[in-house]
Amino acid sequence: MKKLTAVCASALLLLSLNVFADPHLDQAIEHATAAVEHGKAGHASVLVQHARPALEHAMAASVTAKGLSRTKVEAAMADLEEAIKHGKLDHADVATTYVEAALEDLQAANKK
Numbered sequence: 001m002k003k004l005t006a007v008c009a010s011a012l013l014l015l016s017l018n019v020f021a022d023p024h025l026d027q028a029i030e031h032a033t034a035a036v037e038h039g040k041a042g043h044a045s046v047l048v049q050h051a052r053p054a055l056e057h058a059m060a061a062s063v064t065a066k067g068l069s070r071t072k073v074e075a076a077m078a079d080l081e082e083a084i085k086h087g088k089l090d091h092a093d094v095a096t097t098y099v100e101a102a103l104e105d106l107q108a109a110n111k112k
Contacts, residue, residue: 028057039096048087072109076102
């Protein structure tokens with residue numbers, strides 16, 4: 001009986017750890033959203049200013065993410081890197097496309 005109780009308590013603890021939202025994901029989403037807004041306005045340099053912290057927060061979130069969430073965060077990181085690269089080249093339209101893809105992945109990772 002004690003063994004069953006210990007197993008159940010451990011399972012509940014592990015499940016409860018996934019319930020709490022990652023604040024880094026929230027920050028990454030916030031910055032990615034701002035990057036999309038500026039990218040649509042044609043402001044490539046400002047897009048980069050928001051894509052960088054979005055990437056940093058996504059990197060921090062990837063440390064604790066697991067399973068599908070981790071896969072989505074890693075995909076978002078790759079898209080954010082591309083967005084930064086194109087934003088530096090003043091390709092606001094291409095950079096915006098990458099940030100939009102990253103934002104979708106970050107939102108999917110944040111849904112649990």
